[in-house]
Amino acid sequence: MKALVYQGPGQKAWETVPDPVIQEPTDVIVRIDSSTICGTDLHILKGDVPAVKPGTILGHEAVGTITELGSAVTTLDVGDRVLVSCITSCGRCSYCREGHYGQCTGGGGWIFGHLIDGLQAEFARIPFAETSVYKIPEELTDEQVLFLADILPTAYEVGVLNGKVEPGDTIAVVGAGPIGLATIMTARLRSPAKIIAIDLDDGRLARALDFGADVVINNGAEDAIARVLELTNGRGVDTAIEAVGVPETFELCTELICAGGRVANVGVHGCSVTLHLEKLWIRNVAITTGLVDTFTTPRLLQLIEAGRLDATPFATHRFQLDETMEAYDVFADAAKTQALKVVLSGLPVESVSPTAATPAVAGV
Ligand SMILES: NC(=O)c1ccc[n+]([C@@H]2O[C@H](COP(=O)([O-])OP(=O)(O)OC[C@H]3O[C@@H](n4cnc5c(N)ncnc54)[C@H](O)[C@@H]3O)[C@@H](O)[C@H]2O)c1
Ligand SMILES: [Zn+2]
Ligand SMILES: [Zn+2]
Numbered sequence: 001m002k003a004l005v006y007q008g009p010g011q012k013a014w015e016t017v018p019d020p021v022i023q024e025p026t027d028v029i030v031r032i033d034s035s036t037i038c039g040t041d042l043h044i045l046k047g048d049v050p051a052v053k054p055g056t057i058l059g060h061e062a063v064g065t066i067t068e069l070g071s072a073v074t075t076l077d078v079g080d081r082v083l084v085s086c087i088t089s090c091g092r093c094s095y096c097r098e099g100h101y102g103q104c105t106g107g108g109g110w111i112f113g114h115l116i117d118g119l120q121a122e123f124a125r126i127p128f129a130e131t132s133v134y135k136i137p138e139e140l141t142d143e144q145v146l147f148l149a150d151i152l153p154t155a156y157e158v159g160v161l162n163g164k165v166e167p168g169d170t171i172a173v174v175g176a177g178p179i180g181l182a183t184i185m186t187a188r189l190r191s192p193a194k195i196i197a198i199d200l201d202d203g204r205l206a207r208a209l210d211f212g213a214d215v216v217i218n219n220g221a222e223d224a225i226a227r228v229l230e231l232t233n234g235r236g237v238d239t240a241i242e243a244v245g246v247p248e249t250f251e252l253c254t255e256l257i258c259a260g261g262r263v264a265n266v267g268v269h270g271c272s273v274t275l276h277l278e279k280l281w282i283r284n285v286a287i288t289t290g291l292v293d294t295f296t297t298p299r300l301l302q303l304i305e306a307g308r309l310d311a312t313p314f315a316t317h318r319f320q321l322d323e324t325m326e327a328y329d330v331f332a333d334a335a336k337t338q339a340l341k342v343v344l345s346g347l348p349v350e351s352v353s354p355t356a357a358t359p360a361v362a363g364v
Contacts, residue, residue: 022070052115056114061086061149062149083145090108091128101295102290134298156189158266162288163239170238171238173241182314186309196213197215197216201218239261245267259283260285262286
């Protein structure tokens with residue numbers, strides 16, 4: 001089959017690799033119908049995630065169709081359409097038993113495109129399938145559910161729920177990339193009175209308004225702290241959600257909140273940040289961090305099914321899987337291309353068996 005293979009910092013290729021095979025009785029093999037690219041894949045390509053070894057297939061978000069079952073799999077079938085999430089759950093370790101799948105110590109957690117081969121490929125091996133994939137209701141399209149694989153539960157759990165957003169709150173979301181926009185979208189499920197989006201890019205701020213922000217602030221052009229204080233009668237916001245991952249924006253969040261307020265950090269930080277405890281200790285603040293657990297995925301799926309959540313506006317660009325290299329260029333140049341998420345579609349295949357599918361794909 002073909003897949004997008006990381007070849008070391010700055011290098012990747014769409015190349016022929018061996019078809020995945022069942023290795024454990026709890027595995028399944030899926031044909032990838034739709035996949036996408038995450039900002040984290042760009043971090044990996046920069047060499048920021050050394051745990052990813054050259055030769056690893058990238059990607060941790062997909063919708064696929066099961067083509068083969070491990071011998072212990074009884075609740076899934078060949079032909080089932082499933083969401084393959086960025087987080088895998090062994091279902092047995094103490095963290096998984098408590099719903100903290102992101103912290104799985106039994107071989108799960110964030111493994112796709114990180115510790116094992118990922119999902120930007122024609123086929124993939126899915127470990128611990130029964131406790132990790134989600135069957136997709138027939139009436140929902142791939143694009144309606146694909147973003148449940150990462151950005152929606154990440155934004156909702158690590159931003160909105162950790163930040164304890166309550167009805168009537170005023171919140172600030174710093175960073176209006178896919179994660180910040182997903183935070184705005186899912187924060188609305190908890191009825192805040194006002195959502196303030198802050199970013200340096202006016203294009204992203206325009207999208208923030210589309211996704212449900214009430215006020216936008218370009219912190220490159222104006223003093224975001226002064227403006228937020230003005231908007232909150234000098235009080236500050238109840239929750240500030242950090243969705244960038246640089247020291248300035250974390251520090252900005254700590255300055256935007258009211259006494260008793262909360263900073264929910266979602267951004268992945270690559271360097272140390274100063275925590276001004278000398279100013280914060282007296283203000284009863286709470287600061288949370290997190291890797292997504294995906295325990296809210298079934299609930300978010302229900303909201304999509306009920307028509308109360310629509311993630312399709314994230315899909316700004318569409319490619320075939322074998323155009324993944326071009327899709328990376330478009331995604332990486334988001335300031336120019338205005339890309340939010342790119343959808344990579346698997347080519348139609350005659351048969352669902354990996355060996356039979358390869359010539360059909362290569363022939364197009
Ligand atoms: N915690 C988790 O589990 C988890 C999961 C996925 C992604 N992330 C992280 O979330 C963060 C956001 O992801 P994304 O895909 O939306 O990234 P992105 O790069 O697409 O978006 C970041 C946004 O921040 C803006 N920005 C940059 N510097 C800024 C500044 N100084 N002030 C205000 N805005 C600024 C950019 O203009 C951009 O719109 C990243 O750090 C990513 O790695 C975390
Ligand atoms: Zn991701
Ligand atoms: Zn586990």
